[in-house]
Amino acid sequence: MSDSKIKHWLEAFRLRTLPLALSSIFMGNFLAKWEGKFSWSILTLSVCTTIFLQILSNLANDYGDSIHGADSAEREGPSRAVQTGVITKKQMKTAMFLFAGLSLISGLLLLGVAFADRWPLILVFLTLGLVAIYAAITYTAGKNPYGYRGLGDISVLIFFGIVGVFGSYFLQTRQLDWPIIWPALSCGFLATGVLNVNNIRDIESDQKAGKISIPVRLGRDKAVIYHFCLLSLAMLSGMIFIGLIDGSWSSFLFILTFPLIVKNGLAVKNKKKPAELDPYLKQLAVTTLLFVILFGIGLVW
Template identity: 80%
Template sequence: MTNSKIKHWLQAFRLRTLPLALSSIFMGNFLAKWQGEFDWGILGLAVSTTIFLQILSNLANDYGDSIHGADSAEREGPSRAVQTGAISKGQMKTAIIVFAGLSLISGISLLALAFADQWMLITVFLVLGLLAIYAAITYTAGSNPYGYRGLGDISVLIFFGFVGVFGSYFLQAKTLDWNVLLPALSCGLLATGVLNVNNIRDIESDEKAGKISIPVRIGRDKAVVYHFVLLGLAMLSGVAFIMLNASGWTSYLFVLAFPLIIKNGVAVKTKTSAAALDPYLKQLALSTLLYVLLFGVGLVL
């Protein structure tokens, strides 16, 4: 494989999305550590499974948007591999199958380590994993992609928030704790914010392609208000959790990430071109990861 081909595959993997995908996993593990339950092996396999799932989602998104026309020449965001012909549709299909398999293998290994012979729990989590794979593939691929019907936001909230945080917490603690709800909501809202930045950036090309995202439905101005609501509720959820469950100044370390999150909201409001707005997807993803790391460190100190 040539260096050029490797570069195209790395671009298709969209590695800049990984910090966001890992945020919910880290949050769940920090919360478990805070409760005195933690295993490094479980964390490692949870991280590998999440990385494989996120890359799978990105490859399926590249393929699906190209098939359905959202990645046409009129799209203002970064071009995708299938759209440009750098990677063929057949090669992308093969890669999707490979990463679906890797996700499944890593996920099963994780469940075997976490639950040993508790087959009921293994079955429940295996079903959740298969649903995650299905959701990743059908977001923009398939005959009726739900991402084209404005349902991407709720899917991101569920999988990057509730499933990611509650699931990773349960893998460590082997129990549910409803105190996890607010941090899970916080992660999910910030992840939905990243999707919203992406959809605001692509609002014109998505509308032409028939991709009815939230910004396409409500218009840019209201989508900006929606963005501030997502970010504001995420920050408030974190503060509410700490006020209810923790004490000491270190518990509030995560507020140091608030200026970066607010900066993202301001940028979404003021940056009207796709080129100017595009860097703020990565900025919010990294800000979310920083928020989670500070939140977790503050809890366990």
């Protein structure tokens, strides 16, 4: 494979989305460490499984948007591999099957390490894993992609927030503690915010392609208000959790990310051109990971 081909594949993997995908996994593991139950092998396999799933989702998104017309020549965001023809549809489908398989293998290894011979737990998490793979593929691919009906936001909130945090926490602790719903929601709201920035950037091309995202439904002005709501709820959820556990001063370290979160909201409001808005997807994704790291350090310090 030539260097240029490798470059195109790396671009299709959209590695800049990985910090966001890993945020909920790190949050769940930080919470488990705070509870005094932690395994490096479980964390490592969780990270591998998450990376494979996220790349699968990105490839499926590239493939699905191209065949449904959302990645047309009129789209002003970064070009996609299938759209430009540097990767064929057949090659992309093969890569999707490959990463679906890697996700499944890594997930099975993870369940074996976490639960050994506890088959009921293994079956529950295997089902969740298969649902996650299905959700990643059908977001924009398939005959009736749910991302084209404005359901991507709820999917991101569930998988990048609630399922990601609760699942990774349970893998380490084998218990569910409902107060962690608040940090789970923090991750979910911030991840949904990243999707919302993407959808606001692509609002015109999505509208022409029949992709009815939340910004297409609401219009840009109301989508900006929605964005501020997501960011505010993320910050509030984190504060509620620290209040519930009566945390020490170090537990509030994550507040240091609040100016970066507010900066993102203001950028989404003021920057109208897609090219100007595009960097703020990465900015919010990295800010989310920083939020989680500071949140976790504050807990386990």
